[in-house]
Amino acid sequence: MLPAFELSQPKTLPEALKVLAAGRGLPLAGGTVLFPDLRGGKEKGREFIDLSGIDELRYITHEAKRITVGARTTIAEILRDPAMAGAAPALHKAVDNFAGTMVRNAATVGGNLCCGSPSADTVPALLTLDAEVELTRASGSRTVPLDGYYLDYKKTVKKPDELLTSVFWAPAEPGSAHLFFKLARRKGDAVTVTGVSVMIAKTDGKCSTARIALSSVAPTVFRAHSAEEMLKGQKLTPDLIERAAQAATDQSSPIDDNRSSANYRRLTTQALVCRLLSQAWHQAS
């Protein structure tokens, strides 16, 4: 049963930041995580700041060197953005595989980034885009690389008086390959069992940039840096790919839960990193 709670409904960003600075509650975006947690007794908060009235946080802009998505933009809006499939193919696939229609219509990218869930589907894709987030407080804002934003399970560098206001990244390099794979127990409304996002850029027949991000196999979504390092400047052979996938898997620390065992997560991390690296290597030009 949903417990009673106090709700403030600011209409502008400064108003919201003021309420936040006064320590009067947690931000509430789409509510697709918060409400189930409240109903289930996992979230005990009693004061929330409803961000649904703040239209200035709801936008997508495509500039030559920067794509920016306002934090209050819904997953469905990202999915429907006509330029997104080209500008961020892995993110587009991630939002397409994200939960189901009803959840996508409510859930926001800011909420997905802030909930800190290890299974958040936009995070691996955004990590392989080297995205940054903008954190804003009443006195000003700062930007933080998404790689480094997560500290531990549901812990981030964001301070209690800060609001995540946007996420931005440079457009995909021409010829680079961006892949995302969500392994789950069903095709709709599923929580990810193993999530993999991969980005490969090629120069002169060699891998110039490799980014690998994994979800649901550690307390946070993370970049597999050691595996990435192994690929840089190399031709990607099946053997190298296998070893890099092993390195990525070694960096994971999955757990057993009701959806799968830790062992299955390790096996599929290895297999899917191999698959996606191999596909990306062939796709990149």
Added chain:
Amino acid sequence: MSNIDTSPNALANVNLRQVGRNKPRNDAPTKVYGRAVYAGDFHMEGMLFAKVLHSDRASANIRGVDTAAAKALPGVHSVLTADDLPASNAVMTDMPGQVGGGTKNTKQPILAKDRVRFHGEPIALVAAETYELAQKALELIVVDFEDTKGVYDAFEAQEPDAPNVFGDDNIVAAYKIRKGDVDKGFAEADYVLENTFSSQYQEQAFLEPEAAVAWVDEHDILNIRSSTQVVEHFRAVADALGLPHNRVHLVAPYVGGGFGGKEVMTIEVWLALLAMDSQRPVKLVQTRENSFISHGPRHPFTFTHKTGVTKDGKITAMKITATSDAGAYAKLSPYILLYATVGATGPYRVDNLWVDSTSAATNNLPTCAYRGFGTMQANTACEAQMEELAKLIGMDSLELRRKNFIKTGDPNTTGQIIRSSVWSDQCATKALAALGDRPENTDTLVHGHGLACYQQSYGRIRWMKDTSECWVGLEVDGTVIVRCSVTDIGAGQMSALAQITGEILGVPMSEIAVYFGDGHVNPLGGTSTASRALYMTGKATEMAATKVRDNLLTCMAEHFGVLPSELDLADGEVFVLDDPDRSMSVNDMAKYCAARGIHRHALEIYRAPPSEGLDPETGQGEVFPDFTYGAHAASVAVDTDTGEVTVIKSIGAHDVGQAINLRAVEGQIEGSALMGQGFALSEELLLEQGVLKNGSFSEYILPTSMDVPDIQSIVLESRSGLGPFGSKGIGEPVFAPVAASIVNAIADAIGTRIHDLPLTPEKVLAAIHAKNASEN
């Protein structure tokens, strides 16, 4: 899509105008426009809201329940524990509405008194001004538990030193079949194959959770408006409360899905107690989380199959054991075990047969009725064994099946002679053909085809002496009223009666009003369970409508100066068959007949064929009225990196006897395709020491709309069933082979078989790795 195949031997000269057609169901508009009022939508002046304290542990003694603080909370009107209940504190959970004698241990405490036996067992009831207050009151109730050692495995429960759950020995029921000579049969076999198969808990997951409102009215009648499959529960409520049967009025409005989960009583008696105690209307709609522990899920079963077969594919003997986990109370476990016992050999004739079956009590969730009712689990095991037998002897599996299909006139497992058509071969052949060619495998994607056949009963166990009544009447304005207490649980039960009546009286469905779901103002039609609703209530309706038709045509024959047999009724007119210009509208006919005092209505009763039970030593006797036969075929793709299974095509081909509403038949086949897919691949209640760990729709993995394969329905009509117009029951039958076909398709794809359901990606991947390791 669907296509129809009517036997050339079908009933001659039957000219059906409405039956079998794609008529929009007459409950469709009210549901589509959101006007239909379900049990939880009902509101009354002064209504209170209820909450139930469910045990959060599976095995414990109760040393005390302190409700003082809850009772003191302002706005709380009623707090009840076992101490406040009638001394018997028991509700009958035996087969509802039956008169043929029950099984042992089917009384269950309404509220736990000294002991809780399962996670979810109700301990206290609260009624308050709001749900929030009722919840607050629940949190103020203090239960002094002392955990006790439980037993959580159906095999361990049968050990001599196992903790006792209930009864003398934790044996809830046991059956045996001894037929022919199995030793001789195995001696004649060229091959003998032994396998063990097991299956899991499955949750009904109806869209509408348990919901009801109860109140005592100005005539001191206890009224309950509840989401139930069974209005006859008014008797069990009355018996539990010590009231006369005629003082409890149970009404079932439209029900948002049952699947067996609303067959045994759920929340009705709790609300009855609160309404009587508070003298206010009381409502409860269970939360989804509590719904998971408020009715019995599907029984986990373990089957061992030992089968003898000749090199030509003839089965010479079968020795089968079946064990089910009944959980902490018997509920319908004995009957479900009986269905599994009778259905152990699937749709095959086996003359040398030995079956032993047992249902054991544990401290797990009490299991109960769920579409398929034990037969489905038995059939899933049997069809896996058939596939393995075919592989062993190197024969096409359909060919093996053909050599062993039971046929009309053959005795089944209990020696009952099959009277209706058996079109297993035709159904299997069509279903398999519709799968088409197998796509090419890739490095990481392998494809497989799977087939399963079945035999599933429709109609209740014959010694229950099942009956169904219906009243049909023609109003003076030419409209028609049908009265039958059948519960409409979403499958079109009510609409089918309109279609049958419309066919017989020649009036469009729009001119027919069906009053349903109320057993005190309508004749009792019986339960919407056991694939019996259409068979039984449809038959009673057919009889009543025919009686009215006979009365009307006798009167009109005199008017037209012809014999009654020379008249027909169609499209709102009575007319002379050979001279259709001589006609009268049904409206005028009604007035004409009324003016002459003709009886324009009729109450009829249909009695299912009875029997007196089984020989306990041999298991021989007549158990069911009749059976439905058919097949399901599936094609799958398996990702060999992840073990993920994608069902590509799912094809049901069934001899339904006669479709009453073709769309409704397709709806059953399509729904069963998804339900069977969930059972095969992903659905499973996870229990740890009896405590449910995944009681939510996030972690209990139902297939979603995104998981729907290409489903095709192939409908065959032998017109050989016992139902109206030769129809057979289909609700459970069409579900019976689905999971087995998917399981067989996966075995075909990966070249090895997994013996315990569900086939999660994790199990599939492990099987692929094990096979690769054994080959290297």
